[in-house]
Amino acid sequence: MAASLQFVQSLLANFDDGSPLLVAAYVALHVAFAVFFLPCSPFTVIAGALWGVWPGLAISSGAALLASAATFFIGRTVVAGHAARFITRSRFIRRSSEAMKWVFSMGWKSVLLMQGNPLVPASSIGYVFGLTGMNPRTYLVTTYLAALPLQAVLVTSGAMAREAVMLHRVHGYVVAGMCVATGLVAIWMAVQHRLRRAEVAAREEGVSAERN
Numbered sequence: 001m002a003a004s005l006q007f008v009q010s011l012l013a014n015f016d017d018g019s020p021l022l023v024a025a026y027v028a029l030h031v032a033f034a035v036f037f038l039p040c041s042p043f044t045v046i047a048g049a050l051w052g053v054w055p056g057l058a059i060s061s062g063a064a065l066l067a068s069a070a071t072f073f074i075g076r077t078v079v080a081g082h083a084a085r086f087i088t089r090s091r092f093i094r095r096s097s098e099a100m101k102w103v104f105s106m107g108w109k110s111v112l113l114m115q116g117n118p119l120v121p122a123s124s125i126g127y128v129f130g131l132t133g134m135n136p137r138t139y140l141v142t143t144y145l146a147a148l149p150l151q152a153v154l155v156t157s158g159a160m161a162r163e164a165v166m167l168h169r170v171h172g173y174v175v176a177g178m179c180v181a182t183g184l185v186a187i188w189m190a191v192q193h194r195l196r197r198a199e200v201a202a203r204e205e206g207v208s209a210e211r212n
Helices: 002-012 022-034 041-051 054-091 091-099 108-115 126-130 136-167 171-211
Strands: none
Touching: 022 054, 022 171, 041 136, 054 126, 054 136, 108 126, 126 136, 126 171
8 A cells, every 4th residue: 555655646746736637636546546456545545635634535535436436337338248258357356246246135235345345445346336236326325425434534644644744733633533433433333233134134034945
């Protein structure tokens, strides 16, 4: 992630902090990274460092939503006609498709699970959901809401780092970061609990169907 962070910073360094071109370049790079299965987390941290907490969160979450929409619709329109060959060539999608079939059948709950997994490229997972029959609005709305807590944590981290280096102000950001982190953990635990209950219910239904 450190290498990606330095690479993105070097690309954005040529733009003035207050320029709309910087926002456009930021969004374009974010979408491009998602399309090519590259980690997008550095963008969230950089947004906080460049624009502060609230503007950074708005820009970062908007860019992440566009990136998710891009991969979702590429998966649905471009990849769908060549799904078998694409899945065979892509280790990421192949493993996701094989290991998470039961997850993808859970609708919006599956989006929550994947968005809460730090090992999964959140924006790039849109390729997989694009190959399913999920409603685009359901996917995008759930993705946006599910990603907000982690987005807030990373944006706050970026803003806090900038304030610590430039203005030596950290107290307020530490308190805000702790509150957001606590909320994020609570949401993650609630989602995991709901998913475990759904998995148990699905297994019980399967056993009941086999007996009948």
